[in-house]
Amino acid sequence: MRFLRARRIHLSRALSALLVLGLLALLLAGCETDTPQNTFDARGEVAARQRDLFYMAMWPAIAILILVCVVLVVALLRFRRRSPDELPKQVHGNTTLELTWTIAPALLLLVLAVPTVTAIHDLGRPPRADAFHVNVTGIQWAWQFEYADLLDDRGQPLTSLGELHVPTGREISLTIRASDVIHSFWVPKLAGKLDAIPGRDNVMWLKADEDGSFSGQCAEFCGRGHAGMKLTLIAQNQEDFQAWANEQRGGGG
Amino acid sequence: MATVAGPARGNAIGEALRQARKAADTEYGIWSWIATVDHKRIGIMYGVTAFFFFLAGGIEALVIRLQLATPNGSIVNADQYSRIFTMHGTTMVFLVVMPLSAAFFNLLVPLMIGARDVAFPRLNAFSFWTFLAGGIFLNASFFTGNIFEGRLGAPDAGWFGYATLTSRQFSPGHGVDFWAMGLQILGIASMASGFNFIVTILNMRAPGMTLLRMPLFVWMTLVTSFLIIFAMPVITVALFELMFDRLFNANFFNPAAGGTPLLWQHMFWLFGHPEVYILILPAMGIVSEVLPTFARKPLFGYPFVVLSGVAIGFMSWGVWVHHMYTTGLGTIANSAFGISTMLIGVPTGVKIFSWLGTLWGGSISLRAPLMFAAGFIAMFTIGGLSGITHSIVPSDYQQQDTYYVVAHLHYVLFGGAMFALFAGIYYWFPKFSGKLLNDALGQVHFWLMLIGFNLTFFPMHISGLLGMPRRIYTYSGDNGWDLWNLMSTVGAFTIALSILVFMINVAITARRGDRAGSDPWDGRTLEWSIPSPPPPYNFAEIPRVHALDDFWHRKYTEDAQGRPVPIPAGAALAPEPEHAEGGHGIHMPSPSYFPLIAAIGFPLIAVGLIYDYAILAVGAAVLLVGLYGWALEPATEE
Ligand SMILES: [Cu+2]
Ligand SMILES: [Cu+2]
Numbered sequence: 001m002r003f004l005r006a007r008r009i010h011l012s013r014a015l016s017a018l019l020v021l022g023l024l025a026l027l028l029a030g031c032e033t034d035t036p037q038n039t040f041d042a043r044g045e046v047a048a049r050q051r052d053l054f055y056m057a058m059w060p061a062i063a064i065l066i067l068v069c070v071v072l073v074v075a076l077l078r079f080r081r082r083s084p085d086e087l088p089k090q091v092h093g094n095t096t097l098e099l100t101w102t103i104a105p106a107l108l109l110l111v112l113a114v115p116t117v118t119a120i121h122d123l124g125r126p127p128r129a130d131a132f133h134v135n136v137t138g139i140q141w142a143w144q145f146e147y148a149d150l151l152d153d154r155g156q157p158l159t160s161l162g163e164l165h166v167p168t169g170r171e172i173s174l175t176i177r178a179s180d181v182i183h184s185f186w187v188p189k190l191a192g193k194l195d196a197i198p199g200r201d202n203v204m205w206l207k208a209d210e211d212g213s214f215s216g217q218c219a220e221f222c223g224r225g226h227a228g229m230k231l232t233l234i235a236q237n238q239e240d241f242q243a244w245a246n247e248q249r250g251g252g253g
Numbered sequence: 254m255a256t257v258a259g260p261a262r263g264n265a266i267g268e269a270l271r272q273a274r275k276a277a278d279t280e281y282g283i284w285s286w287i288a289t290v291d292h293k294r295i296g297i298m299y300g301v302t303a304f305f306f307f308l309a310g311g312i313e314a315l316v317i318r319l320q321l322a323t324p325n326g327s328i329v330n331a332d333q334y335s336r337i338f339t340m341h342g343t344t345m346v347f348l349v350v351m352p353l354s355a356a357f358f359n360l361l362v363p364l365m366i367g368a369r370d371v372a373f374p375r376l377n378a379f380s381f382w383t384f385l386a387g388g389i390f391l392n393a394s395f396f397t398g399n400i401f402e403g404r405l406g407a408p409d410a411g412w413f414g415y416a417t418l419t420s421r422q423f424s425p426g427h428g429v430d431f432w433a434m435g436l437q438i439l440g441i442a443s444m445a446s447g448f449n450f451i452v453t454i455l456n457m458r459a460p461g462m463t464l465l466r467m468p469l470f471v472w473m474t475l476v477t478s479f480l481i482i483f484a485m486p487v488i489t490v491a492l493f494e495l496m497f498d499r500l501f502n503a504n505f506f507n508p509a510a511g512g513t514p515l516l517w518q519h520m521f522w523l524f525g526h527p528e529v530y531i532l533i534l535p536a537m538g539i540v541s542e543v544l545p546t547f548a549r550k551p552l553f554g555y556p557f558v559v560l561s562g563v564a565i566g567f568m569s570w571g572v573w574v575h576h577m578y579t580t581g582l583g584t585i586a587n588s589a590f591g592i593s594t595m596l597i598g599v600p601t602g603v604k605i606f607s608w609l610g611t612l613w614g615g616s617i618s619l620r621a622p623l624m625f626a627a628g629f630i631a632m633f634t635i636g637g638l639s640g641i642t643h644s645i646v647p648s649d650y651q652q653q654d655t656y657y658v659v660a661h662l663h664y665v666l667f668g669g670a671m672f673a674l675f676a677g678i679y680y681w682f683p684k685f686s687g688k689l690l691n692d693a694l695g696q697v698h699f700w701l702m703l704i705g706f707n708l709t710f711f712p713m714h715i716s717g718l719l720g721m722p723r724r725i726y727t728y729s730g731d732n733g734w735d736l737w738n739l740m741s742t743v744g745a746f747t748i749a750l751s752i753l754v755f756m757i758n759v760a761i762t763a764r765r766g767d768r769a770g771s772d773p774w775d776g777r778t779l780e781w782s783i784p785s786p787p788p789p790y791n792f793a794e795i796p797r798v799h800a801l802d803d804f805w806h807r808k809y810t811e812d813a814q815g816r817p818v819p820i821p822a823g824a825a826l827a828p829e830p831e832h833a834e835g836g837h838g839i840h841m842p843s844p845s846y847f848p849l850i851a852a853i854g855f856p857l858i859a860v861g862l863i864y865d866y867a868i869l870a871v872g873a874a875v876l877l878v879g880l881y882g883w884a885l886e887p888a889t890e891e
Contacts, residue, residue, distance in 0.1 A: 035733030037720020054648040061638040093554035124584035192650020199508025202581035227725035
């Protein structure tokens with residue numbers, strides 16, 4: 001019996017250790033910046049704002065988790081039954097305590113609500129009039145891009161498939177739609193996702209702070225080809241971007 | 254079977270029916286189970302059936318995890334994968350967690366409120382058979398493809414089946430038809446049991462059991478039942494429209510004809526979020542019973558816990574858009590639903606703190622039921638906190654539809670609901686079998702499951718934050734997801750091992766388990782005051798209730814310092830004698846075959862709608878015979 005109890009205490013400690021290790025792993029993962037779709041590794045102002053909001057919620061969450069787990073494990077160890085006829089004092093409740101743990105979390109949440117609502121409005125504002133505009137269409141199973149601001153010799157907008165070219169540093173306005181089923185447009189390092197819904201135009205904006213190619217993929221299950229519905233967003237400086245556009249015009253005839 | 258002849262007009266038919274009922278009115282034999290209207294037997298059948306579906310859904314999960322164990326997995330192809338994950342989700346929600354909760358409602362509510370059965374025993378049997386019919390029908394969809402060539406026929410649009418992927422154009426075959434109609438059948442079963450338990454709880458409580466003397470589990474059953482009867486119609490309408498789109502070329506969700514795909518999402522989640530609480534409130538009820546018993550201390554702040562449960566019930570109707578932040582509903586909608594989602598965390602937090610308050614200062618027996626309940630608290634807290642991060646809307650734009658969400662929902666539904674349900678199984682198993690499950694094996698089960706669970710689902714937070722979308726059947730090795738996925742797969746098999754330990758435990762206990770006696774845990778509620786297993790009539794004499802935790806107060810009084818003092822052994826302690834006069838003079842409802850017959854009608858109607866209207870006519874006839882015979886049959890013999 002004593003052996004069993006000792007083993008249980010041991011395992012409870014193991015549980016706490018496991019939790020702490022798990023959380024540490026999460027943090028390490030957050031620092032690991034070189035994977036292509038890491039949401040922590042923001043390279044544009046939208047994604048950076050979203051990541052900062054996540055941290056703002058994550059740290060209090062981890063603190064509360066540790067608090068709950070410590071109280072739980074301490075209670076289980078300290079108040080474990082020592083003799084079969086042990087009878088504890090019958091405490092039915094404590095109104096002050098109960099009101100406290102109703103009101104305190106509500107206040108904490110209100111504190112979180114302010115930056116959340118602010119960010120919803122900042123990020124959800126319509127794109128600026130001078131933004132570079134692209135129409136994005138999700139098709140089973142590819143992304144098609146139509147560059148409203150880049151016309152070919154016949155006055156038709158340039159298009160591309162799977163690769164989205166944008167000028168670095170400039171605000172990009174995306175009008176997102178779908179031609180068949182629902183998809184979701186997502187380039188994690190630049191911005192969170194927005195769904196592509198048939199019969200509906202959704203609008204978002206994003207900005208790439210640096211040159212580079214950023215990978216993204218469809219986030220809403222859209223049938224057999226969902227896993228392969230990827231895209232690459234290529235942000236280029238003005239010179240390279242113009243060169244690319246000219247090449248497209250030439251190639252497109 | 255004479256019952257097929259339907260309403261008994263002629264004496265011969267009437268007599269034959271009476272004989273058939275009599276033949277089933279025994280304690281043994283298959284027919285006594287098939288025709289039973291006893292809430293305890295129905296509860297056991299719910300539990301056993303749901304456990305089989307749990308194994309099916311679990312095997313589907315293992316296939317998913319094998320496929321994703323390494324990059325470029327090749328266990329299944331994309332088509333098979335989408336069918337398997339759709340069935341995994343649908344099964345676990347509708348065929349496992351809901352019916353396992355229903356099993357506990359059935360087993361416990363009448364015993365806890367001091368009643369002899371539910372308000373409508375035959376309706377109760379009808380709920381069970383309809384659930385079983387719906388479950389079999391749903392799984393039968395696998396065979397509508399050519400299973401030997403590896404073409405599974407199961408639905409392939411995910412468990413929330415977003416339009417327009419569910420249209421006939423994008424999901425040919427009959428999988429989605431089976432899904433839409435199977436869920437409607439299951440909805441009928443849930444509605445019937447929802448009404449049944451509301452009426453039972455409101456009308457059949459023993460004298461003296463006021464609402465605020467009801468055990469917390471009964472409270473949570475009441476709230477859940479109300480959620481069921483209001484939520485089920487919403488999804489039924491959605492499924493009905495989907496069925497019309499698919500079978501009769503209607504255009505509810507077809508944008509080409511002016512329909513709106515988003516309409517589906519609103520209806521589905523308007524059902525779907527209350528559904529989350531339909532799944533978790535019973536689990537909270539179970540934990541709120543287990544903790545006080547094993548800590549020998551009343552639930553801390555009972556009125557607060559009751560009220561927070563009711564508050565959750567109401568608030569669950571105002572948060573559905575948090576599943577739809579990325580659909581482009583606009584800044585106002587997203588702000589409003591972000592705040593409402595934060596607020597629903599408050600009553601949830603109250604519950605968690607109250608459970609900790611219950612344990613604190615108690616005399617805690619670390620037996621398997623308590624371990625699972627404690628595991629529930631920790632795991633559910635993680636799920637609740639990751640839920641709070643979802644309410645930070647712009648941050649959710651990143652996490653939505655990634656493995657982070659998969660992690661979150663499993664912390665709530667597996668780490669939450671399933672841990673609590675196992676706590677309930679270990680706790681009440683002796684009441685209904687008369688035998689105690691082996692505690693050492695129970696501890697092994699618990700630790701394996703806890704470790705396996707965290708190994709499976711904690712890494713999913715990380716793979717999600719590293720940009721892994723859910724529902725992809727394969728991934729390339731350059732995303733940094735490999736390690737996390739491998740961990741998840743190892744964890745999933747650890748969980749499977751823990752379930753195996755549980756099954757061995759049940760098998761061993763069935764052969765030679767310790768006899769439980771009527772009150773093995775020093776229980777607090779009325780079910781522990783009667784023999785294990787309880788006689789068919791439950792209470793030889795309907796108890797009079799004087800307090801919350803009435804049975805505890807029959808065993809202990811409190812001294813001036815609030816310390817319990819055992820009441821000297823005597824009449825107050827003694828459980829009711831086994832078979833008090835054999836239960837003579839107590840009228841129990843007669844067994845009936847008609848609920849089963851009526852239930853068989855539903856899958857026939859559904860098959861008929863899909864394949865051939867002739868079968869529909871047969872199904873409708875069977876349903877009518879069942880309902881008509883049910884209406885005319887006497888509820889109690891003599
Ligand atoms: Cu997709
Ligand atoms: Cu929800």
